[in-house]
Amino acid sequence: MLDNDDWWRDAVVYQVYPRSFADANGDGVGDLAGVRDKLGYLRRLGVDAIWLSPFYTSPMADGGYDVADYRDVDPLFGELADFDALIADAHALGIRMIVDLVPNHSSDRHPWFQAGLRDRYIFRDRPNDWESIFGGSAWTQVADGQWYLHLFAPEQPDLNWENPVVRAEFRDILRFWLDRGVDGFRIDVAHGMIKAAGLPDVGPKEGRQAEMLGGEQVPYFDQDGVHDIYREWRPILDSYPGGRMAVAEAWVSSAERLARYVGPDELHQAFSFEFMMADFHAKSFRTVIDKALAEAELVGAPTTWVLSNHDKPRHVTRYGSLARARAATLLMLALPGSAYLYNGEELGLPDVLDLPDELRQDPAFRRSGESRDGCRVPLPWTGSPGCGWQDPWLPIPGSWARLSAEAQEDDPGSTLSLYRAALDLRRRHPALGGGTLTWLDSPKDVLALERSPGLVVVLNTGEQPVRPEFGGRVLLSSGPLADGAIPPDTTVWLER
Numbered sequence: 001m002l003d004n005d006d007w008w009r010d011a012v013v014y015q016v017y018p019r020s021f022a023d024a025n026g027d028g029v030g031d032l033a034g035v036r037d038k039l040g041y042l043r044r045l046g047v048d049a050i051w052l053s054p055f056y057t058s059p060m061a062d063g064g065y066d067v068a069d070y071r072d073v074d075p076l077f078g079e080l081a082d083f084d085a086l087i088a089d090a091h092a093l094g095i096r097m098i099v100d101l102v103p104n105h106s107s108d109r110h111p112w113f114q115a116g117l118r119d120r121y122i123f124r125d126r127p128n129d130w131e132s133i134f135g136g137s138a139w140t141q142v143a144d145g146q147w148y149l150h151l152f153a154p155e156q157p158d159l160n161w162e163n164p165v166v167r168a169e170f171r172d173i174l175r176f177w178l179d180r181g182v183d184g185f186r187i188d189v190a191h192g193m194i195k196a197a198g199l200p201d202v203g204p205k206e207g208r209q210a211e212m213l214g215g216e217q218v219p220y221f222d223q224d225g226v227h228d229i230y231r232e233w234r235p236i237l238d239s240y241p242g243g244r245m246a247v248a249e250a251w252v253s254s255a256e257r258l259a260r261y262v263g264p265d266e267l268h269q270a271f272s273f274e275f276m277m278a279d280f281h282a283k284s285f286r287t288v289i290d291k292a293l294a295e296a297e298l299v300g301a302p303t304t305w306v307l308s309n310h311d312k313p314r315h316v317t318r319y320g321s322l323a324r325a326r327a328a329t330l331l332m333l334a335l336p337g338s339a340y341l342y343n344g345e346e347l348g349l350p351d352v353l354d355l356p357d358e359l360r361q362d363p364a365f366r367r368s369g370e371s372r373d374g375c376r377v378p379l380p381w382t383g384s385p386g387c388g389w390q391d392p393w394l395p396i397p398g399s400w401a402r403l404s405a406e407a408q409e410d411d412p413g414s415t416l417s418l419y420r421a422a423l424d425l426r427r428r429h430p431a432l433g434g435g436t437l438t439w440l441d442s443p444k445d446v447l448a449l450e451r452s453p454g455l456v457v458v459l460n461t462g463e464q465p466v467r468p469e470f471g472g473r474v475l476l477s478s479g480p481l482a483d484g485a486i487p488p489d490t491t492v493w494l495e496r
Helices: 032-037 039-045 080-092 164-179 226-238 255-259 282-299 315-319 322-334 363-368 398-403 415-428
Strands: 012-016 049-052 069-073 096-101 139-141 147-149 184-187 245-248 304-306 338-342 446-451 455-460 473-477 490-495
Touching: 032 039, 032 080, 039 080, 039 415, 069 080, 069 164, 080 096, 096 164, 096 245, 164 226, 226 245, 255 282, 282 446, 315 322, 322 415, 322 446, 322 455, 322 490, 415 473
Parallel strands: 012 049, 012 338, 049 096, 096 184, 184 245, 304 338
Antiparallel strands: 139 147, 446 455, 455 490, 473 490
């Protein structure tokens, strides 16, 4: 079932945020055994692979993105034997496994930092003006007066990738997990490991430096030297059978810069975050789709689409309605390339915006007042009190009982049923997955495209129903049609 080396080119990958997905031991925190218990659910959903967010040994200062041991499982989630059992069962069901890799920084509890091996981190006598992505200075002073760099939380010191020991360590970490059977890696902060020579100041700017992400370049992100690292990694991935791959989380200043991360000698994919951040309007979607497809074609790589993840508000909340979220999902799943889903979006979950401050665990909240906890609330599995959890680490709204997997299971109009139908069609229809896209003439608030052979996708972002003139049989619609017309905030797949 896993004999296609190019599987990643049009795969649908499901992100599991382990502590919020499923809890097998009843301690209120999701775990690897919980993921294993839900593999049947994921197979029925129709995903090709799981992306497993960090499960490594960690003090959890940033939800596991502060790694103290890159070769072991944190007891919160289980042990290595649980990971081995999970990947074995997933492979038996035809589901591949991608794991998160966090190379920009470690935990301050990592043995290197605890042993005072400062040449493996970035220390200097005086700080510069760099700011943490989480707010405040990116520097913390230690007892002897020196300062260390942390582009994220103080508990996440940046590693010094100019040191060959660091590079050798991560090559070995790659091999460790590849030997255990992982099919790929999602590279956290893939744009961040190399800093500009001399660590120059950013200089005066209006607002926070973090707001520059996706705009102008800063001296601590997207430096050219980062590509040397990936050129070291690619031969390792290629040396293993089965199409082992890597996808970049890279926030850069342009689509052209993003395309540089992808190619036959670097990484296989890079997330198209511009698509995720597009406005819900036909013109906005078309602009970012055209740009992403053009840049991907230059390097011979597939595009990689995403609408939600653990760092950004869920697209139900971002777009302001479930109808728009469903419509955007059907658009995404019809585009050429691969698509990444975030756990719970198939249930139509919104962000939880009223979490008590004392329960929030995102380190960004303590430094800037911003919080990602709202998109990390545990998934509702049942309609019973607690939604299938005992004392979950973040409270699940009582209203989510009607959004639970149990409540949606046999409802043909549910969001879960829509996702299952879309992924089933995507797998079976010859026009979906890879291939090309042709734009069709349409009114200004309508996006219309054709996937050859013979599949037409129409999204109505306007305020009035539209009656497309393309003809064809309705295969799937994100919402009910009105006497053959497509209502606002609705996407339809037509076969002609």
